[in-house]
Amino acid sequence: MIHKIKKDNEVGARRAVLEDLFYDFHSSRRQVYWMNFTRGIFFGVGSVIGGTVVIAILIWILSHLVDLPGGIGNFIQYIVDTVQKR
Numbered sequence: 001m002i003h004k005i006k007k008d009n010e011v012g013a014r015r016a017v018l019e020d021l022f023y024d025f026h027s028s029r030r031q032v033y034w035m036n037f038t039r040g041i042f043f044g045v046g047s048v049i050g051g052t053v054v055i056a057i058l059i060w061i062l063s064h065l066v067d068l069p070g071g072i073g074n075f076i077q078y079i080v081d082t083v084q085k086r
Contacts (some may be wrong), residue, residue, distance in 0.1 A: 059083055 059080060066077045 055083075 063080050064078050066073050083084065
């Protein structure tokens with residue numbers, strides 16, 4: 001019984017400390033909204049740049065595989081040409 005009370009007190013104290021820390025850093029809703037807005041902008045821009053780099057590397061790798069014998073090389077050339085037209 002004493003152990004349970006002690007544990008409940010510790011949990012309550014930890015929760016209070018976390019709430020105090022949160023409210024100290026985010027005292028203004030406007031500040032929270034602005035921080036989330038800028039985070040979203042940077043996340044979106046980073047996703048677009050990262051996706052562009054991955055696609056460019058993929059096309060570069062595929063362009064080196066065009067010389068494969070058989071129909072695989074022709075198929076890869078078709079894919080590279082289609083992507084470059086867009």
